[in-house]
Amino acid sequence: MLARDLPPDRLLTDPGTITAHTTDRSGTRPDGEPLAVVRARRTEDVIVTLRHAHELGVPVVPRGSGTGLSGGAAAGEGSLVLDLSGMDRILELSADDQLAVVEPGVITAELDRAAGEHGLRYAPDPASAAWSTIGGNIATNAGGLRCAKYGVTRDSVLGLEAVLADGTVVRTGRRTVKGVTGYDLTALLTGSEGTLAVITSATLRLRPVPVATATLAAYFDTFEAAAEASYAITRAGVEPALAELVDGPVLQAVDPALRERGAALLVVQCDGAGAASEAAAVARLLEPLATTVERTGDPARAEALLAARRLALPSLERLGRPLIEDIAVPRSRLAEAVREIRAISARHGVPVFTIAHAADGNLHPIIVVDPALGGLPDAVWEAAGEIFALALRLGGTLTGEHGVGVLKRQWVAEELGPAAHAVQRRIKEALDPRGILNPGKAL
Amino acid sequence: MLARDLPPDRLLTDPGTITAHTTDRSGTRPDGEPLAVVRARRTEDVIVTLRHAHELGVPVVPRGSGTGLSGGAAAGEGSLVLDLSGMDRILELSADDQLAVVEPGVITAELDRAAGEHGLRYAPDPASAAWSTIGGNIATNAGGLRCAKYGVTRDSVLGLEAVLADGTVVRTGRRTVKGVTGYDLTALLTGSEGTLAVITSATLRLRPVPVATATLAAYFDTFEAAAEASYAITRAGVEPALAELVDGPVLQAVDPALRERGAALLVVQCDGAGAASEAAAVARLLEPLATTVERTGDPARAEALLAARRLALPSLERLGRPLIEDIAVPRSRLAEAVREIRAISARHGVPVFTIAHAADGNLHPIIVVDPALGGLPDAVWEAAGEIFALALRLGGTLTGEHGVGVLKRQWVAEELGPAAHAVQRRIKEALDPRGILNPGKAL
Numbered sequence: 001m002l003a004r005d006l007p008p009d010r011l012l013t014d015p016g017t018i019t020a021h022t023t024d025r026s027g028t029r030p031d032g033e034p035l036a037v038v039r040a041r042r043t044e045d046v047i048v049t050l051r052h053a054h055e056l057g058v059p060v061v062p063r064g065s066g067t068g069l070s071g072g073a074a075a076g077e078g079s080l081v082l083d084l085s086g087m088d089r090i091l092e093l094s095a096d097d098q099l100a101v102v103e104p105g106v107i108t109a110e111l112d113r114a115a116g117e118h119g120l121r122y123a124p125d126p127a128s129a130a131w132s133t134i135g136g137n138i139a140t141n142a143g144g145l146r147c148a149k150y151g152v153t154r155d156s157v158l159g160l161e162a163v164l165a166d167g168t169v170v171r172t173g174r175r176t177v178k179g180v181t182g183y184d185l186t187a188l189l190t191g192s193e194g195t196l197a198v199i200t201s202a203t204l205r206l207r208p209v210p211v212a213t214a215t216l217a218a219y220f221d222t223f224e225a226a227a228e229a230s231y232a233i234t235r236a237g238v239e240p241a242l243a244e245l246v247d248g249p250v251l252q253a254v255d256p257a258l259r260e261r262g263a264a265l266l267v268v269q270c271d272g273a274g275a276a277s278e279a280a281a282v283a284r285l286l287e288p289l290a291t292t293v294e295r296t297g298d299p300a301r302a303e304a305l306l307a308a309r310r311l312a313l314p315s316l317e318r319l320g321r322p323l324i325e326d327i328a329v330p331r332s333r334l335a336e337a338v339r340e341i342r343a344i345s346a347r348h349g350v351p352v353f354t355i356a357h358a359a360d361g362n363l364h365p366i367i368v369v370d371p372a373l374g375g376l377p378d379a380v381w382e383a384a385g386e387i388f389a390l391a392l393r394l395g396g397t398l399t400g401e402h403g404v405g406v407l408k409r410q411w412v413a414e415e416l417g418p419a420a421h422a423v424q425r426r427i428k429e430a431l432d433p434r435g436i437l438n439p440g441k442a443l
Numbered sequence: 444m445l446a447r448d449l450p451p452d453r454l455l456t457d458p459g460t461i462t463a464h465t466t467d468r469s470g471t472r473p474d475g476e477p478l479a480v481v482r483a484r485r486t487e488d489v490i491v492t493l494r495h496a497h498e499l500g501v502p503v504v505p506r507g508s509g510t511g512l513s514g515g516a517a518a519g520e521g522s523l524v525l526d527l528s529g530m531d532r533i534l535e536l537s538a539d540d541q542l543a544v545v546e547p548g549v550i551t552a553e554l555d556r557a558a559g560e561h562g563l564r565y566a567p568d569p570a571s572a573a574w575s576t577i578g579g580n581i582a583t584n585a586g587g588l589r590c591a592k593y594g595v596t597r598d599s600v601l602g603l604e605a606v607l608a609d610g611t612v613v614r615t616g617r618r619t620v621k622g623v624t625g626y627d628l629t630a631l632l633t634g635s636e637g638t639l640a641v642i643t644s645a646t647l648r649l650r651p652v653p654v655a656t657a658t659l660a661a662y663f664d665t666f667e668a669a670a671e672a673s674y675a676i677t678r679a680g681v682e683p684a685l686a687e688l689v690d691g692p693v694l695q696a697v698d699p700a701l702r703e704r705g706a707a708l709l710v711v712q713c714d715g716a717g718a719a720s721e722a723a724a725v726a727r728l729l730e731p732l733a734t735t736v737e738r739t740g741d742p743a744r745a746e747a748l749l750a751a752r753r754l755a756l757p758s759l760e761r762l763g764r765p766l767i768e769d770i771a772v773p774r775s776r777l778a779e780a781v782r783e784i785r786a787i788s789a790r791h792g793v794p795v796f797t798i799a800h801a802a803d804g805n806l807h808p809i810i811v812v813d814p815a816l817g818g819l820p821d822a823v824w825e826a827a828g829e830i831f832a833l834a835l836r837l838g839g840t841l842t843g844e845h846g847v848g849v850l851k852r853q854w855v856a857e858e859l860g861p862a863a864h865a866v867q868r869r870i871k872e873a874l875d876p877r878g879i880l881n882p883g884k885a886l
Contacts, residue, residue, distance in 0.1 A: 094773075099773075141623045168862050170862040170866055171862070174771075174838070174839070176772060176773055177774070177804060178840075179771055179842070179843055180583065180595075180846055181847055181851075181858050182863065182867050183639070183885075185866060192626055208682070238651075239650075239651070270716075328617075328621045328622055330537075331620070332540050357621075360621045362619075362621050395619070397622035400622055403623055404623075419607075419613040423613055423628060423874065424626050430872065
């Protein structure tokens with residue numbers, strides 16, 4: 001019995017707790033209720049839980065703080081929710097080696113703050129950083145604003161401790177920046193959405209806080225013009241730390257006064273020793289294309305310029321239930337993608353709000369659904385489907401950083417192709433032969 | 444019959460060709476001779492070869508231009524060598540999307556040169572770049588000088604086309620910078636040393652050529668002082684494009700006049716818009732520690748300063764057969780590693796020459812063996828073994844960038860631990876159930 005082998009406060013079966021652990025920020029709610037919630041406090045709890053689940057063939061749904069946008073943590077009938085948010089200790093923070101060893105429940109922004117005390121930072125900064133956990137970030141290979149320059153979560157994960165489906169503990173990677181002994185299990189587990197193993201600790205690369213930062217905000221007459229301008233920056237060989245696009249409808253939702261300034265906003269940040277000269281180069285590129293360009297080296301003003309981007313999702317959530325797409329396209333196709341999304345929106349009569357990590361070609365078209373409708377109208381599904389098809393047609397992907405979860409499953413085979421899809425399933429079977437880890441997700 | 448299904452010029456069975464394809468730059472030569480060499484010109488040749496080999500259970504040893512240093516391409520009794528060096532076309536070079544699609548036999552430096560015509564470059568630059576192939580670079584996840592700032596080969600691979608052991612073609616990854624659909628098969632195949640699939644094309648990220656470069660060369664009284672100085676740069680938060688350490692014995696081998704200038708050389712390059720100010724910061728850090736510091740913004744002079752590093756291996760090859768180790772340690776342990784390597788060298792009476800990618804903590808201790816001895820004396824094996832043990836004791840790895848091949852196989856289990864090693868074998872079995880792909884390597 002699991003209850004007997006776990007410390008007394010770990011296994012929760014009251015209906016209120018169970019219901020609170022059945023979904024994530026996507027709002028996806030499968031049929032039926034999980035059996036129980038295990039609130040893990042240490043690796044041993046995870047081992048014990050998986051051993052029992054493996055023996056009994058019970059599905060296990062690992063979760064952090066439930067900020068996922070694709071239903072990766074949605075837990076249905078007969079499953080066991082494995083909540084890792086209580087494993088929240090920073091085990092080590094080495095300024096000497098510029099790395100941290102953390103448990104999976106550590107809040108992303110909290111690690112960044114702790115690193116800051118040593119002049120370092122944790123580069124990946126998903127929009128959910130204030131609430132999301134490192135474990136969830138690794139499970140989805142989360143992106144964020146800064147990954148334009150510093151890469152996605154995978155690029156900051158040096159090594160992992162994880163528990164396999166049968167309760168075996170594996171350690172992957174290392175404490176060094178480089179290393180090629182064996183297959184790259186660290187990268188394999190990163191982004192596997194809890195389907196291959198449960199992460200119980202991570203060795204993460206920290207980076208020096210840049211010596212300088214310069215931020216620009218430019219308004220444009222059209223969203224396409226803003227997309228073209230962001231591509232001009234890439235094309236000119238400047239690598240900004242972030243380049244965020246916000247369209248007119250999002251500006252309107254955040255603050256009508258912002259919408260009055262233009263039909264689209266592009267915020268660009270350059271950092272490092274060359275920040276000022278890079279920002280000057282960016283300004284020269286933007287000025288002929290934009291209606292206004294504002295530049296600042298002041299961090300507080302920079303945060304104010306970025307606020308329109310950061311407030312996008314909370315503002316849209318006030319309007320209804322946001323269905324957040326996450327396509328990425330080759331950067332040269334960004335403006336084309338923007339035009340096509342607008343046409344899809346018009347064709348189906350579905351309002352689409354768009355923000356984008358422009359330097360990565362990663363677009364978030366957001367369909368806001370009236371919650372009074374209960375479910376998702378057919379037109380919403382059709383528009384979403386056409387947006388996915390558009391991404392693939394342009395040589396892109398269904399998901400740049402949020403993961404497949406349950407929401408995008410039906411499209412996965414089309415993107416991967418049958419052979420790669422089959423290889424993925426073989427790997428899944430090799431690591432989790434009974435299929436207990438987050439079944440029905442990712443693949 | 445393979446001979447019947449391949450175009451006439453592909454299958455080579457003359458003894459001279461076979462002997463020329465049995466080893467790599469490590470000089471490792473297994474017992475016996477391969478059956479034949481397939482010189483592939485297109486993906487179809489690889490498919491046909493693997494289908495036959497799979498059916499008959501014949502081991503296949505894929506190879507590029509044979510510059511590997513770990514015996515990864517060593518081919519023994521009864522195997523089929525699959526030579527991919529003839530698949531050497533750059534299929535696409537998109538300045539718009541800053542990527543190239545290439546066949547595996549493209550020479551690394553050749554791609555970099557082609558990218559240069561568009562103001563771009565292929566960042567990974569293993570010391571063998573003038574001869575090594577992209578396919579070999581991907582198979583070993585090769586590093587190089589610039590990976591201090593731009594990452595290893597994996598960080599530049601966006602996607603792959605590969606042929607599985609049974610002849611099935613898979614496509615992994617994408618043309619976008621970001622993407623998280625499915626498991627990261629691109630990273631799994633990168634560094635798998637030809638044991639999981641044969642790469643037939645790669646989509647590679649190109650990056651803008653930096654707008655400026657500044658180079659410094661500093662001489663020191665001791666190698667430890669140079670190692671400490673390089674760590675001071677990391678510790679100060681400066682991210683150089685490269686930081687190369689060369690010890691006194693190597694300087695002596697390259698040019699006795701260099702050895703007269705100091706007991707160790709550190710060459711540091713900063714690039715990008717902040718290059719000059721970063722180089723100034725580096726100079727301020729080095730000046731109190733070094734005997735001389737020279738700084739230049741001139742590319743020709745920079746190449747001259749780097750020449751001592753680039754000439755290290757050819758110079759040592761004049762002295763005998765170099766056995767090149769490739770350990771990496773956490774950067775804070777670099778000076779300690781250097782001291783310990785010196786002690787190991789003295790204890791066994793084995794001269795060790797050391798160069799290092801200092802910013803990565805990646806050391807290449809090189810034992811030069813007198814070819815007149817025929818094989819490797821016991822003292823050499825013992826010293827090499829102690830160097831591996833040292834790397835693991837310091838929290839490091841057996842191989843930073845060269846791969847395991849056959850030379851480091853006996854140490855792999857110790858670094859990975861039994862659980863991770865077992866997971867790797869399960870993945871190998873899932874993808875290559877008959878074990879025909881480069882058996883006896885990597886794991």
